[in-house]
Structure formats: C-alpha cells, structure tokens
Amino acid sequence: MYRLRKEDASVYLYLKDLVLADFIEYQDKDELIYSDRLSTDTLSVYDIDTYLEPTPLDRGRGLTYFDDLTGEPLVCTPTISGSHEQSNRVTVYDMSLNVIDDNDYIIDYLDGRISCDSSVSPKYIDYYWHYVSLVDEWSAVTASDPPVVVIDMNATEKKGFQLGGGKLTERKVSLIIFASSTAERNDLAEVLHDGLYNKSCPYYDFPEGTVLDFDGTFRGRRYTTDKADNIFLRTTVSGVSNLRFENVVTKHVSLPIIMSKGKDEVALSDLNAYRSKITFNLISYEG
Amino acid sequence: MSKVSVKVAKNLEKNLGSAISDVFLDKLDDLIDSYMDTYDEELASVITDKESLANPDYFYDDYKEALEDFDYVEEENDGLIIRIPSEDTFDFGGRLNFIALLVHGTAGKYLELPEAEHDQLVNSKDLDKNLRKSIRRLPPFFDSNTPKELRFYLLQTTRGGLYKTVENILGRKLVVFPFSNTSSIDLFGPSIKFFEENIYNMFEEAIDNTNKRVRGV
Numbered sequence: 001m002y003r004l005r006k007e008d009a010s011v012y013l014y015l016k017d018l019v020l021a022d023f024i025e026y027q028d029k030d031e032l033i034y035s036d037r038l039s040t041d042t043l044s045v046y047d048i049d050t051y052l053e054p055t056p057l058d059r060g061r062g063l064t065y066f067d068d069l070t071g072e073p074l075v076c077t078p079t080i081s082g083s084h085e086q087s088n089r090v091t092v093y094d095m096s097l098n099v100i101d102d103n104d105y106i107i108d109y110l111d112g113r114i115s116c117d118s119s120v121s122p123k124y125i126d127y128y129w130h131y132v133s134l135v136d137e138w139s140a141v142t143a144s145d146p147p148v149v150v151i152d153m154n155a156t157e158k159k160g161f162q163l164g165g166g167k168l169t170e171r172k173v174s175l176i177i178f179a180s181s182t183a184e185r186n187d188l189a190e191v192l193h194d195g196l197y198n199k200s201c202p203y204y205d206f207p208e209g210t211v212l213d214f215d216g217t218f219r220g221r222r223y224t225t226d227k228a229d230n231i232f233l234r235t236t237v238s239g240v241s242n243l244r245f246e247n248v249v250t251k252h253v254s255l256p257i258i259m260s261k262g263k264d265e266v267a268l269s270d271l272n273a274y275r276s277k278i279t280f281n282l283i284s285y286e287g
Numbered sequence: 288m289s290k291v292s293v294k295v296a297k298n299l300e301k302n303l304g305s306a307i308s309d310v311f312l313d314k315l316d317d318l319i320d321s322y323m324d325t326y327d328e329e330l331a332s333v334i335t336d337k338e339s340l341a342n343p344d345y346f347y348d349d350y351k352e353a354l355e356d357f358d359y360v361e362e363e364n365d366g367l368i369i370r371i372p373s374e375d376t377f378d379f380g381g382r383l384n385f386i387a388l389l390v391h392g393t394a395g396k397y398l399e400l401p402e403a404e405h406d407q408l409v410n411s412k413d414l415d416k417n418l419r420k421s422i423r424r425l426p427p428f429f430d431s432n433t434p435k436e437l438r439f440y441l442l443q444t445t446r447g448g449l450y451k452t453v454e455n456i457l458g459r460k461l462v463v464f465p466f467s468n469t470s471s472i473d474l475f476g477p478s479i480k481f482f483e484e485n486i487y488n489m490f491e492e493a494i495d496n497t498n499k500r501v502r503g504v
Contacts, residue, residue: 255384
C-alpha cells in the first residue's frame with residue numbers, strides 16, 4: 001500500500017469511527033435468516049433481515065466494528081498497540097433469547113452476516129450501525145440511499161519545507177455530502193466541519209491491512225478462535241507527521257436539476273437535492 | 288497630515304487604482320485563454336454520444352462569452368475590487384447551468400430529452416395529467432438564444448421509472464447524459480492559480496506605471 005492509499009484510508013477511519021460517531025444507530029432484535037446459498041457443510045451463514053431504511057447494509061455503511069473509541073488512544077503507546085474488535089456493539093441470541101458467546105461466531109460487518117458452525121443456532125441480533133454511508137469513490141454514490149459522504153482526493157502537490165531534506169505533501173480533498181433533507185445536510189456539514197477544523201488525524205501504516213478484511217470480517221479474525229487475541233494495529237508511519245486539515249471551507253451546493261417537491265416527489269426525488277461540499281488541504285510533513 | 292499631503296496621497300491612490308485596473312485588463316485575454324484551455328483539456332477526453340446535445344463543444348462559445356462579459360473590475364469610493372470567475376462568482380444562469388453540473392459533479396444517471404419531444408409530451412392530451420406535470424418540471428439546459436435543435440431537458444433514471452414511461456411513449460431509447468455519475472471537474476482552479484501567480488507582477492507593473500506617471504516620465 002502506497003502513501004496516497006494510506007492517507008485515504010487513515011482519513012476514512014478518522015471520519016467513520018470518530019467524527020461521525022454521533023451518527024451510529026442502534027437496532028435490536030432483527031431476525032437472522034439462514035442462507036442456503038452461502039452455507040456449506042461446515043459453516044452456517046445467517047443474513048440480517050431488517051426493515052430499516054436506509055438499510056444498514058448499503059455500501060459505505062455496515063455494522064460497527066469497534067467499541068466506543070472515546071478516550072481510546074488512536075496511536076500505539078508503550079502498552080497498547082491497537083484496538084480490539086467490538087465486544088458490546090453486536091449481540092447475537094438463539095431462539096430462546098440466550099446470548100451466544102461472541103467467540104462462537106464471526107461477523108461480516110459489511111454485509112451483516114453471521115458465520116458459525118452447526119453447534120450454535122443464531123436467531124436474533126442487536127447491533128449498532130453506521131447511519132451515514134462513507135465511500136471513497138464517486139461512482140459508489142448511487143449504490144446507497146442518502147445520507148452519503150464521498151471522500152474525493154483530487155490533487156497533490158509535494159514541495160520542500162525546510163533547508164536540507166524534508167518534504168511537505170499537500171493534497172486537495174473534498175467531502176461531498178448527499179443528504180435526504182436540509183436539516184440532515186446541515187447537521188452533517190456542521191459535524192464534519194468541526195471534526196476537521198484545527199484538527200489532525202494519525203497517519204496509519206496499516207502493516208497488516210485495514211480494519212476489515214476483503215470479506216468484511218475483522219482483520220485476522222478468521223484465523224483466531226479468541227477475539228481477545230486479535231487487534232487492529234494502530235502503527236503510524238515513521239518519520240511523517242499527523243495528517244493536518246487546513247483551510248476547511250463548507251459550502252452548500254445548489255444544482256439546476258433539483259425537482260420541485262410535491263406529488264411527484266417519489267418519482268423525481270434526487271440524490272442531488274441536498275448537497276454540501278467541504279474542501280480542505282490535507283497536509284503532512286516528512287523529515 | 289497637512290491638506291496637501293492628504294491630496295497627494297488621495298491622488299496617488301487614485302492613480303495606482305487606475306493603473307492596477309489598466310494592467311489587469313491588459314492581461315485579461317491571457318486569463319480568459321487560461322479558462323478556455325482548461326475547458327478544452329478537461330473536457331476533450333470526454334466521449335459523448337454523437338447524438339448527445341450535451342457535447343461540451345456546443346457550450347464553448349456561451350462559456351467564452353460569459354467569461355468575457357464577467358464583471359472583473361469594480362471601482363468603489365474607497366478602492367478597487369478585482370474578482371475572477373470561480374465557483375462562487377461565476378453566473379451559472381441560463382444555459383450555463385450545464386457548467387454548474389460539471390463543476391459540482393453529478394450523482395445519478397440522466398437522459399437527454401430534446402425540447403421538441405418534451406413539448407410534444409407536455410401538450411399531449413393522451414397523457415396522464417400528473418405525468419405531464421412531472422415532465423413540465425424537468426430542468427431545461429438552454430435559454431432563449433439557444434438554437435432549437437440544441438435544446439434539451441434532463442430526465443433522471445430513478446427507480447420510479449418516469450424515464451421508462453417516456454421512452455415507451457417516444458418509442459426510442461433516450462441518449463444518456465455524458466456527465467452522469469461524474470465527479471466534479473475543476474474548470475476554474477488552474478486559472479485561479481494562474482491569476483494568483485501573476486497578481487504580484489501586475490501590482491509591480493502598476494506601481495512602476497504610476498511612478499512614471501507621477502514623475503511625468
């Protein structure tokens with residue numbers, strides 16, 4: 001993974017897990033449905049059956065994979081090298097509403113699936129989920145219902161910043177907000193702006209990859225039997241500063257393709273109707 | 288400060304303001320060229336259906352004219368304001384709402400509905416009243432000066448399926464708007480940078496010119 005991807009992933013984690021933490025929702029006792037299609041002789045797979053809209057399983061949403069990170073160190077310390085998989089954000093029950101031990105199943109946080117062997121029979125699930133869909137490519141915007149936030153890193157400039165060696169990397173970044181109402185757009189714009197203004201985020205090295213593996217499970221969880229042994233390493237890139245957010249500017253965007261509201265709202269509702277754009281420079285220094 | 292000093296200072300201010308304005312307007316063609324170069328560079332690679340009415344070439348002249356007509360310099364009692372076209376200052380009115388779509392990016396897939404067919408649908412007595420109302424509300428991408436054959440509306444391909452009804456009635460597939468699901472295109476940024484890089488040279492040139500004028504050189 002090279003620098004741009006690491007920066008993109010670091011900003012993504014910062015926004016998703018911290019800045020947008022107030023937009024994490026709770027849902028209880030959704031039913032788990034056995035999937036014939038995905039299950040095998042040795043593995044039983046269950047899908048979440050939910051009535052929620054927008055659905056928690058839209059692209060860019062998903063179940064919450066960390067416990068509340070408030071007060072948690074976001075970089076390695078002498079005693080802590082990372083964050084454990086959540087232990088109180090997802091609870092799985094059997095038919096009699098007995099809690100199933102969380103070492104007895106694996107969670108696909110993106111698609112909302114529970115995988116286990118045939119010794120347990122999950123039936124219901126309580127979970128926290130990300131209400132705001134956060135994606136890092138424009139083409140994914142229409143894959144989810146609003147609210148959606150797109151991270152768009154669109155220009156890079158690298159230059160010296162001191163006598164001798166050293167390099168300053170400056171990237172132009174936009175967060176484009178697609179909301180479902182004016183109120184929601186304003187809330188999101190304000191929260192994101194405040195989460196960036198005068199702040200910085202750690203620049204992670206991701207030595208073992210990002211938090212979730214390709215299949216949506218917590219990194220490394222498939223190879224461990226005890227969740228407590230497994231952590232996401234918060235190692236930062238050596239010799240490079242935090243990623244600073246500078247020149248943060250928020251503007252609402254009005255496009256000429258907004259439809260009038262009324263009887264035709266359903267047919268003509270438009271993802272572009274309630275938009276905002278937050279631009280900022282992402283700055284890092286390398287010694 | 289004596290009355291004479293105030294008068295000299297005010298004269299100098301006025302001369303300098305006028306010199307800055309002159310120098311800026313002298314270089315304006317370069318700035319407009321810079322905007323048009325960006326338009327060419329950013330949009331040349333976009334492949335549009337040959338039937339598309341949203342070909343950037345069709346908007347080239349309108350865009351250039353809007354840049355030329357832009358209110359760059361404004362003299363006020365207490366100074367001079369120089370502004371250049373940007374997301375915040377450019378007038379995206381009329382036909383140039385097309386430029387707004389490019390600059391802000393467009394989420395979703397849209398189809399082009401030519402004006403002639405739009406009007407035919409709106410005026411058709413055979414169509415449901417609500418359907419006609421929906422079609423009447425589509426956003427136009429033309430103004431009164433646009434040639435009739437280049438006028439179109441945009442129709443979103445929503446799950447509601449209005450576009451399917453329209454295509455069925457018309458008996459043909461509509462052309463896809465080529466900038467559907469396209470992220471923002473930075474049409475202004477390079478020229479703003481060009482301006483920022485040159486503004487100090489313009490100030491120096493204006494100061495030199497003012498010096499010469501005051502000294503009578």
